[in-house]
Amino acid sequence: MKRAGIIMIIGSSMLLGLFVFPMWNIRLGAPQYPEPLGIDIHVNGLKGESEFDIQNIDGLNHYIGMKTLPKPDDMWEFSVFPKVVWLMAGLGILIGILGLMGKISPILFLVWFVMMSILGALGIYDFNLWLVDYGTDLDPNAILKLVNPDGTPMQYNPPLLGHKKLLNFDAFSYPRTGGILLGLGMLLSLVSFFLGRKARLVSKS
Amino acid sequence: MKTNIIKNILFISALAFLFSCGQAGDRGGNGALSSNIAEKVYVAPGERDEQYAFLSGGYSGNLTVYGLPSGRLFKEIPVFSQFPTSGYGYSEETKPMLNTSFGFIPWDDLHHPDISQTNGELDGRWIFANGNNTPRIARISLTTFETEEIIEVPNSAGNHSSSFITENTEYVVAGTRFSVPVPQKDMPISEYKANFKGALTFIAVDQEHGHMDIKFQLLMPGFNYDLSHPGRGKSHGWFFFSTYNTEEANSLLEVNASQNDKDFIAAINWKKIEEYVNNGGGTKMPAKFAHNVYDESTHTATSTMKNEVLTVNPVDVPGAIYFLPTPKSPHGCDVDPNGEYIIGSGKLSANITVHSFDKMLAAIDAEKFDGDAYGIPILNYDDVLAGSVQSGGLGPLHTEFDGKGNAYTTFFISSEVVKWKLGTWEVVDRKPTYYSVGHLMIPGGNSRKPHGKYLVAMNKITKDRYLPTGPEMEHSAQIYDISGEKMELLYDFPTHGEPHYAAGCDAELLVNNSKKIYRIDENNHPYAIKSPAEARVERDGKEVHIYMSTIRSHFTPDNIEGIKVGDKVYFHITNHEQDFDVPHGFSMIGQRTSEILVMPGQTKTSLWEPERVGVWPFYCTDFCSALHQEMQGYIRVSPANSNIELSYTLDGDDI
Numbered sequence: 001m002k003r004a005g006i007i008m009i010i011g012s013s014m015l016l017g018l019f020v021f022p023m024w025n026i027r028l029g030a031p032q033y034p035e036p037l038g039i040d041i042h043v044n045g046l047k048g049e050s051e052f053d054i055q056n057i058d059g060l061n062h063y064i065g066m067k068t069l070p071k072p073d074d075m076w077e078f079s080v081f082p083k084v085v086w087l088m089a090g091l092g093i094l095i096g097i098l099g100l101m102g103k104i105s106p107i108l109f110l111v112w113f114v115m116m117s118i119l120g121a122l123g124i125y126d127f128n129l130w131l132v133d134y135g136t137d138l139d140p141n142a143i144l145k146l147v148n149p150d151g152t153p154m155q156y157n158p159p160l161l162g163h164k165k166l167l168n169f170d171a172f173s174y175p176r177t178g179g180i181l182l183g184l185g186m187l188l189s190l191v192s193f194f195l196g197r198k199a200r201l202v203s204k205s
Numbered sequence: 206m207k208t209n210i211i212k213n214i215l216f217i218s219a220l221a222f223l224f225s226c227g228q229a230g231d232r233g234g235n236g237a238l239s240s241n242i243a244e245k246v247y248v249a250p251g252e253r254d255e256q257y258a259f260l261s262g263g264y265s266g267n268l269t270v271y272g273l274p275s276g277r278l279f280k281e282i283p284v285f286s287q288f289p290t291s292g293y294g295y296s297e298e299t300k301p302m303l304n305t306s307f308g309f310i311p312w313d314d315l316h317h318p319d320i321s322q323t324n325g326e327l328d329g330r331w332i333f334a335n336g337n338n339t340p341r342i343a344r345i346s347l348t349t350f351e352t353e354e355i356i357e358v359p360n361s362a363g364n365h366s367s368s369f370i371t372e373n374t375e376y377v378v379a380g381t382r383f384s385v386p387v388p389q390k391d392m393p394i395s396e397y398k399a400n401f402k403g404a405l406t407f408i409a410v411d412q413e414h415g416h417m418d419i420k421f422q423l424l425m426p427g428f429n430y431d432l433s434h435p436g437r438g439k440s441h442g443w444f445f446f447s448t449y450n451t452e453e454a455n456s457l458l459e460v461n462a463s464q465n466d467k468d469f470i471a472a473i474n475w476k477k478i479e480e481y482v483n484n485g486g487g488t489k490m491p492a493k494f495a496h497n498v499y500d501e502s503t504h505t506a507t508s509t510m511k512n513e514v515l516t517v518n519p520v521d522v523p524g525a526i527y528f529l530p531t532p533k534s535p536h537g538c539d540v541d542p543n544g545e546y547i548i549g550s551g552k553l554s555a556n557i558t559v560h561s562f563d564k565m566l567a568a569i570d571a572e573k574f575d576g577d578a579y580g581i582p583i584l585n586y587d588d589v590l591a592g593s594v595q596s597g598g599l600g601p602l603h604t605e606f607d608g609k610g611n612a613y614t615t616f617f618i619s620s621e622v623v624k625w626k627l628g629t630w631e632v633v634d635r636k637p638t639y640y641s642v643g644h645l646m647i648p649g650g651n652s653r654k655p656h657g658k659y660l661v662a663m664n665k666i667t668k669d670r671y672l673p674t675g676p677e678m679e680h681s682a683q684i685y686d687i688s689g690e691k692m693e694l695l696y697d698f699p700t701h702g703e704p705h706y707a708a709g710c711d712a713e714l715l716v717n718n719s720k721k722i723y724r725i726d727e728n729n730h731p732y733a734i735k736s737p738a739e740a741r742v743e744r745d746g747k748e749v750h751i752y753m754s755t756i757r758s759h760f761t762p763d764n765i766e767g768i769k770v771g772d773k774v775y776f777h778i779t780n781h782e783q784d785f786d787v788p789h790g791f792s793m794i795g796q797r798t799s800e801i802l803v804m805p806g807q808t809k810t811s812l813w814e815p816e817r818v819g820v821w822p823f824y825c826t827d828f829c830s831a832l833h834q835e836m837q838g839y840i841r842v843s844p845a846n847s848n849i850e851l852s853y854t855l856d857g858d859d860i
Contacts, residue, residue, distance in 0.1 A: 052784065
């Protein structure tokens, strides 16, 4: 159980990586952008991969009538998410310590994992809503009004994960260090649950 | 006249024939097929060159930037000439760059670029170049590739033995080709001899910003100071100038200045003179000259007129200056990477004279002089001679080095580059050039550490090398591979203007320092606006200042009314892009100046004095985006006495 507690502490601490590293990244490359433009999505706001990328993406997006990318104040997520991360990391560390001291059942590790999974799924759902909103809620007076072969207006939401062709741009969407640490941390909490359960079974028998 | 030309052509073709027979298989055309030469200069699409080459533009007044080995032209940097492509010398900010004590001069003859050095090696901070006609020295930034400073050189005329730098860029040196009365005065030309002076100017370079300031001018005897180079390594602290017309002729120089069998290389211990000056030596003399500095943060140049220069009389600093007799009106004066050999190319000679620095010092120590010229000791030719290259060519001009113990000298009359060994003076190889080569350049070839892979020969005569373009053609250059024992001709490429010398370096030295944009938050131009929201128009009497923004793909404002005939309208255009390679241009119908090209984050000003009532369009001159054609606006010009109020809008809205 001691080892399980330590792993739980390590795993939940890894969430704090979200305050240092970007969670997700969307990158836009095109022939005339040999150095692609990139948006790093942090838990508390968007940042250009290079200093002026956000401004330059907004500059391009104005042709298709897309809203400018949100500032931290424009989206409740950027103030709520950090709090949730702090809370969940704190909670995880707490139950890890309690587990270390043998005061709780490892089932709480699993509870934490399930809570994180639900929150994560909600986060991805919200992220997708946001992508669709930006990709489809376009200015009716946009400079470029392109339609699909079936006559419906073209949409510009980047992919949730992976690659998508958007006009002349290749859009790539992948987790970044913060997001990867989050995933690993969750995995570790699951590991700590199994280890803890095993330890408890062994000690009982 | 005509028969002379025919004779010349026959002579040149005879030489070409001789060489083509002697070097069968080496001619560009056949060689490329037989030995995959093409691969050596082929830089595939998307690939980049190994080296930068900065070729002087001569009478274009500008500097051109090429890639080696491809010979592709990357940029023309305006230096001494107005340049409508960017608005240099036309925009309000850059007009002061071309100011001189003679007033605004829109042109000069740019000769010898030299890249800044630290410890005798290229450091890639700046490149210096001289204006030959109205003596000036320019400093060009190698992060922005723009001219940042021009200083006029007073008491000089035909600023030719310039702009060579000492091995830590302590000084950029400018010598006069034509001697003149100093100070200038109304006097008979025939009294030239003993009365005219040749000013050699040592311009101190501030190591942080590169700013130039004349430290002292050495007023030498009235010879023609043709070319110069710094000592390096053990000879650091010395500077060497070739001279001709030690006869001091003032007319028909082609005959009268070719009478002495030997002229001189002047060896100048500038450290000694510097010490003399630092201890209060020298005489201050009234002299008017302009000093023009471009500030990257305000994107604006200012011109200051200076009134005084410190002069030094050579005889006042004994032991600082010596003359080394050098045969046949020497032109090139080059110093090898170790600083031991000083090479004087007697341009009317078949041979190349090499002086030894060590021997020179020994002769000076032993006080073995062969008289003096105007109080300056003359050393014995035999005492300082290291050796002589029996070249077999005719008309040696310039020498560069590969850092492997070889020297390469151009021969104008026999149209060839000759490779020879330092120390043994034996000729190793020779290759024809097309035709009548002047300067040559090996990147770093004028430093302690040459990057001896390619050699560029810059020719004066083009004739049949390219498809004909009427009587006037660009000059021609050739690239040789010098990595092997024998030189290999790789490629021909046309050059812009007339390159007199060039400087080159490995690409790595500059690639990562090259600026992509100017930061708008660091733009301190007094008429800059930080965002389009600050765009406005202000009237101050007859002057109207338009603070205008450009961003893809519109001007803010783009409809302006209330301008009147007789106004002086200043368009202060700020480019609010912060993306690499997105300039915007600006031009106004009927404007008596050039367009301007504004880089991202930059502000430039264009003056328009409307003369006719009407509604006049302006537009962006750079194809900036898919909607570039839409990037336009209108200005309503009303009669001088009209009372239409000043207004400015974008999309019908006030800003």
